[in-house]
Amino acid sequence: DAKTTQPPSMDCAEGRAANLPCNHSTISGNEYVYWYRQIHSQGPQYIIHGLKNNETNEMASLIITEDRKSSTLILPHATLRDTAVYYCIVTSGSARQLTFGSGTQLTVLP
């Protein structure tokens, strides 16, 4: 699995977009980018994943650079309930397990 680098913490004002970066410069061609989050005292929650095209679902958007060496998870209108640790995971689509790093603690401020 490719190594990922995320900032340890970020703040965001409520109602504003939260942009969470992830660096994965050693990503290989068959590896996907997955995002999970873990709200305090809860289990992790799948958010979104992508290979090379930008993706959007009801929770977030995922922007992957053209060279695929980095990506950004966007929460378009952050709420207090989005305060959580966000994990960026890069692994092949056939992987049978997920490896969680230390993630980014996002704090949404009122």
Add this chain to the structure above:
Amino acid sequence: DTAVSQTPKYLVTQMGNDKSIKCEQNLGHDTMYWYKQDSKKFLKIMFSYNNKELIINETVPNRFSPKSPDKAHLNLHINSLELGDSAVYFCASSQDLDYAYEQYFGPGTRLTVT
């Protein structure tokens, strides 16, 4: 309806005891997992089962033994508990191994060994 449930939510026990944590999923998934999250918040996979068959067994002491009586259940038995076993244990499930990237997690069981 809770998709992935775990019991108990909290478990406090003494060193040397044997305990079990139960996990049930009502999603009709074929694959289930156990993770351990230590005090530094690192989440690490311990086991995965697919159709009741052990697929992944990471470097975990053999005091930990998963048991899958059916596809909807994956229980974790821990023998001779040690202080270092204190952690939060999460159960998860995915549709099958091809969907291992999309896992549904339970609420966790906080185990404290005194």
